[in-house]
Structures are given as structure tokens and as C-alpha cells.
Amino acid sequence: MKALLLALVGLSLSASALAADxxxxxxxxxxxxxxxxxxxxxxxxxxxxxxxEKMKSQLAASQSSSAIQQPEFNEEIAQEVISAWLELGEDERGKLRHDQSQCEQTVMTQFQQQD
Structure with missing residues (x-):
């Protein structure tokens, strides 16, 4: 289970490094x-x-000290995305916790409505 979690976090953070470009x-x-x-x-x-803090910790834990380019955590954008999640109702958040793809789609829709 831990290996799967680390693989998923690593994949997310690799995508984050690419997203920085x-x-x-x-x-x-x-x-x-x-x-x-x-x-x-x-x-x-x-x-x-x-x-x-949890998102920052995930990034720090997944970074290799030998990596040439360390992905940077953009706190402002991360907090805007988090705010979109927090604006959802508790019932909706409860349902989305069990469906990763629907969660991502709903959070991004809510995020885009913030602008």
C-alpha cells in the first residue's frame, strides 16, 4: 500500500515538474x-x-536529493485549488473523496468559477 501511495505521489509530482514548464x-x-x-x-x-502543509510535505518527501531540477511548490496556485475544494458542500466533498476523477473534474470546475 505504501509503495502504491509513493508511486502515485511520485507520478503526481513528476507531472508537477513538467507543469512548471x-x-x-x-x-x-x-x-x-x-x-x-x-x-x-x-x-x-x-x-x-x-x-x-500536507501538499508541501508530499513534494518534499518525493524529491530526490540528486535530482538536477527540483520541482517548486507554487503555494498561491495550490491554495486557490484548495479554496475551490473548501467551497464545495460537505456532502459533495464526502462523495468526491471516493471518486478521484470526479473529484479532480469538480475541483477544477469550481476553481475556474472562482476567476
């Missing part, structure tokens, strides 16, 4: 994916600071 929309999608992965295992909703 692309436009913000790709980066937002990566953060939505990372957030939805985080919430899938939680029992209660955290807050903006809690999610931000």
Missing part, C-alpha cells in the same frame, strides 16, 4: 489531482493551511 492550467490540474489523492484517505475536512 507549461502553463498554469497544467499546474492547477496537478494540484487538483494531488489534493484529491490527499482527501481520499481523510475522515474529516482539513483547512487551507492544513492542506497546504
Amino acid at each position: 507549461g502553463d498554469n492550467n497544467q499546474e492547477e490540474n496537478v494540484y487538483a489531482s494531488q489534493l484529491c489523492h490527499l482527501v481520499s484517505s481523510e475522515k474529516k475536512t482539513s483547512d487551507l493551511d492544513g492542506y497546504t
